[in-house]
Amino acid sequence: MSLYDEGHTIAGWTGFGVATAGGAVVGLGVCEASLRVAVGGLAVVAVSVLVTWVLHLAGWGKPPGVRPHDQWGMRVRDARAREGHAKCVSCRLAGRGRPAAVVVAGAEGPVPLSTVD
Secondary structure: OEOEOOOOOHHHHHHHHHHHHHHHHHHHHHHOOOHHHHHHHHHHHHHHHHHHHHHHHHHHOOOOOEOOHHHOOOOOOOHHHHOOOOOOHHHHHOOOOOOOOOOOOOOOOOOOOEOOO
16 A cells, blocks of 8 residues: 555545535536636635635645555544645645755665555
C-alpha cells in the first residue's frame, strides 16, 4: 500500500461534494440556456474552493506527502495545521506555511514510496 494518502479527508470530500453540486447547477443552466443559473453554479464551485481551504486550515485537511499510518484515517484531525505545512499552497496563501526543507541526495539513496518497494 502506498504511503501517500492524498485527498481522503473531510476537507477534500466536502469540497468535492459542493463542487459537484455546483457543476450540476452549471449543467442545468446550460440545458435551460439560462446565464443566471450557470453563473450561480459557477459561484457554488468557487464557494467549494473556499470551503475546502477553510476546512484544511481548521485541521480537517492533511499536508501533502508521506504521513504516518496512524494519521491515514479520514476522521483524524491534523494537529499541526495551525503551524502550516511545508510545500502546502493552502497554508502559504494563509500566511502559515513553513519553508520547505531542502532535500540533498546523499549516500542513503532514494526513499521508497511504499512498503512493498
